[in-house]
Amino acid sequence: MRLTDLVRRNMLQNMKQYYLYFFSLIFSIMLYFIFSTLQYDDVISTGIQESDSMSSAFYTGVIFLAVIILVFVLYAKALFYKRRGREIGLYQLIGLSKGQVSRMLIIENFLLLAGAAAAGTVLGLIFARLFLLLFVKVLQVDAEVTLQFSTEALLQTGVLFLLILVLTTIQIVFIIRKHTLTELFRSKEEGEGIRKVRPVTQAVLAILGLLLTGFGYWLSGNMLNQFLFINMLVVLFTVIFGTFLLFSVTISWLLGRIRNRADGHLSFKNALSIAPVIHRMKSNAKLLTLITTLSAVTLTLVTVAYSLYYSSAEEARQMYPHDFLFTEDGWEEAAEFVGRLDNEGVEYSAVSIDTVAADVSLSNFNQGFGFEMEEWEWYLRIAPESQLQSAGVDVEVAEGEGVFFGTFGPDMDVSMATAAVGDTEIAIAEGRNFYALNIDTNNGLIAVDEETFQSIDLKRETYTAVNIADNDARERANEVYHSLYPLEDGSTGLLTFADQMRSALEMTGMFIFIAGFLGVVFLAATGSILYFKQMTEVEDEKGSYRTLRQLGFTVEEMLGGISRKQLLFFTLPLAIGLLHSYFAVQSVSFLFRTSIVVPVAICLIVYSLIYAFFYLLSLVNTRQEIKSVLGK
Amino acid sequence: MAEKQESGQPLLVAKDIRKVFGSRKRTNEVLKGLDLTVEPGEFVGVMGASGAGKTTFLNVLATIDRPTSGTITIDGKDIVKMKDKALSKFRRSSLGFIFQDYNLLDTLTAKENILLPLSLGNPSKKEAEETYSQLVRTLSIEDVGGHYPHELSGGQKQRVSAARALIHKPKILFADEPTGALDSKSAAMLLGKMEELNLRQKVTIMMVTHDPLASSYCSRVLFLRDGRLYTELYRGERTRQEFFSDILNVQGVLGGEVHASH
Numbered sequence: 001m002r003l004t005d006l007v008r009r010n011m012l013q014n015m016k017q018y019y020l021y022f023f024s025l026i027f028s029i030m031l032y033f034i035f036s037t038l039q040y041d042d043v044i045s046t047g048i049q050e051s052d053s054m055s056s057a058f059y060t061g062v063i064f065l066a067v068i069i070l071v072f073v074l075y076a077k078a079l080f081y082k083r084r085g086r087e088i089g090l091y092q093l094i095g096l097s098k099g100q101v102s103r104m105l106i107i108e109n110f111l112l113l114a115g116a117a118a119a120g121t122v123l124g125l126i127f128a129r130l131f132l133l134l135f136v137k138v139l140q141v142d143a144e145v146t147l148q149f150s151t152e153a154l155l156q157t158g159v160l161f162l163l164i165l166v167l168t169t170i171q172i173v174f175i176i177r178k179h180t181l182t183e184l185f186r187s188k189e190e191g192e193g194i195r196k197v198r199p200v201t202q203a204v205l206a207i208l209g210l211l212l213t214g215f216g217y218w219l220s221g222n223m224l225n226q227f228l229f230i231n232m233l234v235v236l237f238t239v240i241f242g243t244f245l246l247f248s249v250t251i252s253w254l255l256g257r258i259r260n261r262a263d264g265h266l267s268f269k270n271a272l273s274i275a276p277v278i279h280r281m282k283s284n285a286k287l288l289t290l291i292t293t294l295s296a297v298t299l300t301l302v303t304v305a306y307s308l309y310y311s312s313a314e315e316a317r318q319m320y321p322h323d324f325l326f327t328e329d330g331w332e333e334a335a336e337f338v339g340r341l342d343n344e345g346v347e348y349s350a351v352s353i354d355t356v357a358a359d360v361s362l363s364n365f366n367q368g369f370g371f372e373m374e375e376w377e378w379y380l381r382i383a384p385e386s387q388l389q390s391a392g393v394d395v396e397v398a399e400g401e402g403v404f405f406g407t408f409g410p411d412m413d414v415s416m417a418t419a420a421v422g423d424t425e426i427a428i429a430e431g432r433n434f435y436a437l438n439i440d441t442n443n444g445l446i447a448v449d450e451e452t453f454q455s456i457d458l459k460r461e462t463y464t465a466v467n468i469a470d471n472d473a474r475e476r477a478n479e480v481y482h483s484l485y486p487l488e489d490g491s492t493g494l495l496t497f498a499d500q501m502r503s504a505l506e507m508t509g510m511f512i513f514i515a516g517f518l519g520v521v522f523l524a525a526t527g528s529i530l531y532f533k534q535m536t537e538v539e540d541e542k543g544s545y546r547t548l549r550q551l552g553f554t555v556e557e558m559l560g561g562i563s564r565k566q567l568l569f570f571t572l573p574l575a576i577g578l579l580h581s582y583f584a585v586q587s588v589s590f591l592f593r594t595s596i597v598v599p600v601a602i603c604l605i606v607y608s609l610i611y612a613f614f615y616l617l618s619l620v621n622t623r624q625e626i627k628s629v630l631g632k
Numbered sequence: 633m634a635e636k637q638e639s640g641q642p643l644l645v646a647k648d649i650r651k652v653f654g655s656r657k658r659t660n661e662v663l664k665g666l667d668l669t670v671e672p673g674e675f676v677g678v679m680g681a682s683g684a685g686k687t688t689f690l691n692v693l694a695t696i697d698r699p700t701s702g703t704i705t706i707d708g709k710d711i712v713k714m715k716d717k718a719l720s721k722f723r724r725s726s727l728g729f730i731f732q733d734y735n736l737l738d739t740l741t742a743k744e745n746i747l748l749p750l751s752l753g754n755p756s757k758k759e760a761e762e763t764y765s766q767l768v769r770t771l772s773i774e775d776v777g778g779h780y781p782h783e784l785s786g787g788q789k790q791r792v793s794a795a796r797a798l799i800h801k802p803k804i805l806f807a808d809e810p811t812g813a814l815d816s817k818s819a820a821m822l823l824g825k826m827e828e829l830n831l832r833q834k835v836t837i838m839m840v841t842h843d844p845l846a847s848s849y850c851s852r853v854l855f856l857r858d859g860r861l862y863t864e865l866y867r868g869e870r871t872r873q874e875f876f877s878d879i880l881n882v883q884g885v886l887g888g889e890v891h892a893s894h
């Protein structure tokens with residue numbers, strides 16, 4: 001038989017193990033190609049205000065994707081070659097030299113990669129337009145979607161292909177050179193032997209794992225103080241190391257306790273789930289830690305991105321409570337603007353608000369950043385409650401008291417705070433984390449009652465707030481506004497609510513788009529690696545299944561146990577990863593001014609569903625494999 | 633350990649067993665019409681050259697494989713007509729197996745391996761524990777319960793495997809070359825234990841072997857040649873040594889390999 005025949009026959013035989021890998025590869029390369037295409041696309045570089053940060057974001061995304069794909073391919077390949085150790089040994093036994101075996105595997109690898117790259121690129125070409133449409137939709141941009149074929153994208157994909165090819169070829173040469181014939185006769189995988197650890201040591205390490213992770217979680221919620229950076233490092237270290245201990249010791253230890261309690265009388269399901277999980281946990285610990293940590297990072301990124309996107313409208317409102325705001329200096333434009341609106345027939349409400357600006361000295365005003373200053377001065381604005389109310393701000397103050405609006409940080413504590421302007425003392429009754437007047441006109445504002453306002457003897461500046469209820473009308477009014485104040489550098493005009501919405505949507509939209517796709521690629525990669533790992537275990541356990549059948553256990557009974565094992569294997573990294581990202585999102589929750597329950601829930605559910613898909617796939621294939629082993 | 637049989641009723645009856653392997657074009661008739669009756673309490677050995685069909689015969693009787701034709705009843709039940717699921721259940725409740733390469737599960741301790749056949753039903757833990765401790769005492773493996781198979785010697789593994797085969801008090805124990813992978817000392821120990829179980833606890837055993845020394849522990853030895861029963865020998869009141877030389881004689885005539893080393 002010629003070498004090429006051997007290669008062909010082998011590939012076909014191995015195709016069954018490979019097809020998910022092949023599809024994941026096609027999928028990743030497709031996304032990579034699409035990303036590259038978007039990176040170089042005109043619509044994105046011209047149609048968007050923030051196009052500079054946009055293309056650098058895409059570039060970062062492309063690099064991340066490339067890294068994920070490379071790691072995935074190398075890891076999956078390493079698993080496959082381990083699984084094919086016997087086959088590789090057999091070739092050498094029938095007289096092929098190591099060089100010939102390498103050549104054979106290199107050809108096989110090349111064909112597989114070239115096939116995936118070609119298919120991925122073609123699919124990428126087909127779907128790029130769809131993705132561009134989706135992108136434009138997410139960012140809510142008005143742009144003609146005309147997608148040109150991009151040679152740069154093709155080249156960039158070619159570079160990735162070459163990189164994968166070179167690395168995997170080196171990997172093959174390396175593996176074959178290290179491969180010894182004795183491996184053929186060694187039935188058990190290395191590192192899976194059961195090492196006896198002293199029970200005390202094990203218990204200590206197991207509990208240490210829980211404590212470290214728990215401490216990391218606790219600290220992540222309490223790290224806003226002057227040691228923020230050190231705290232972050234400590235959280236990172238304790239959680240990652242804790243996770244590793246969880247997987248390498250704690251889980252086995254907990255399961256071992258269940259097992260010991262049975263004193264040999266394991267139920268059949270536990271014999272096929274708990275026992276092999278304990279058996280393999282140690283050798284799987286590094287992989288599971290890596291997958292869990294990276295899942296948590298990805299999931300956090302995606303969740304944060306989605307939450308920012310989700311809350312961008314509400315946040316824009318909190319920074320720009322008024323659709324249009326004119327300062328004292330802009331009163332002429334305000335008049336002209338309102339006149340133009342009348343001409344256009346746009347319904348609006350225009351309200352004048354008197355303000356004064358002053359260096360206000362604040363006492364016992366805690367901004368919530370973790371450090372306190374007893375007394376400090378801040379340049380703030382003061383405005384009467386009644387005028388703010390008629391401009392739509394929901395505020396009420398008692399006599400001699402004030403409500404503070406402003407800052408965009410964590411919750412503040414103003415229960416003891418007082419403000420002083422000249423001779424006027426104001427007791428701060430409430431501190432709100434959003435603005436009463438658009439953010440670019442004040443650092444913060446104290447709303448006071450009419451009398452207190454009159455008692456402050458400073459120059460009045462009258463602002464004009466213009467609000468429009470109807471969305472389309474507001475968009476039209478925004479165009480009118482920018483014919484007065486063009487959106488160019490050097491323009492003296494203030495930004496509007498609509499402008500803020502636009503740029504928030506673009507920034508967060510791009511973030512969610514890139515994080516989302518990286519997340520999906522990452523999930524596809526980790527999900528398939530967990531799946532390959534399970535299929536490798538099924539392969540290793542075939543002998544046990546034969547024995548069990550001879551002992552009189554049916555396939556269904558075995559699958560009952562195996563599905564429990566696989567459920568554990570898929571659920572553990574998912575559950576721990578979810579928990580990690582829950583605390584990570586919690587620790588940055590001050591970034592969000594609004595409730596993010598919905599976006600967080602959606603992200604977590606989608607993530608779980610994708611893992612569920614791989615779990616089911618794994619079950620279906622396990623059933624098939626076992627039936628074929630047992631000859632039915 | 634087998635339950636008391638009503639006297640006179642055989643435990644296993646096989647009639648005209650044929651087994652053909654292969655597709656329509658290239659068939660290979662391995663069993664060519666075998667009859668066998670096993671009484672409760674017997675220790676039956678099956679001998680024959682390599683490829684004579686011993687394993688095939690045992691697998692067919694043990695419901696692991698189905699015969700091409702013929703009838704088999706075990707404990708009054710027609711196992712050829714049984715459906716797969718019922719067969720699995722029957723196998724799990726009424727039969728025990730020992731294999732040449734032990735077939736222990738690596739991920740389970742010796743005790744867990746032994747108790748595995750009871751793991752699906754819910755027998756009383758106390759009762760199981762009693763049977764377990766009695767068995768491990770008989771087989772001299774009291775101390776290895778917490779060990780994993782890779783920590784045990786071949787002989788220990790095979791005795792663990794025997795304990796697993798007997799934990800559910802099967803009607804009959806099937807063993808296929810149980811000493812095949814053991815050194816002579818471990819083999820002798822295992823066979824001695826099997827003989828003891830047969831004599832003291834009335835466990836019915838059917839054992840395939842190509843080793844005359846191993847079959848000398850049996851109460852009856854069948855000789856297979858070319859898919860047919862060539863002859864059979866009863867031990868009767870003879871000593872094991874006398875029985876052994878008889879077996880060797882038959883094997884000489886049969887033309888199988890004679891293990892002069894024993």
Ligand SMILES: Nc1ncnc2c1ncn2[C@@H]1O[C@H](COP(=O)(O)OP(=O)(O)O)[C@@H](O)[C@H]1O
Pocket residue numbers: 653654660662680681682683684685686687688689
């Ligand atoms: N599953 C099978 N398919 C086809 N032929 C088989 C199968 N099992 C056994 N045989 C054939 O049956 C014959 C007897 O095999 P076996 O019963 O294993 O012999 P023994 O155990 O006496 O050495 C051999 O020629 C073998 O090739």
Ligand SMILES: [Mg+2]
Pocket residue numbers: 686687688
């Ligand atoms: Mg055999």
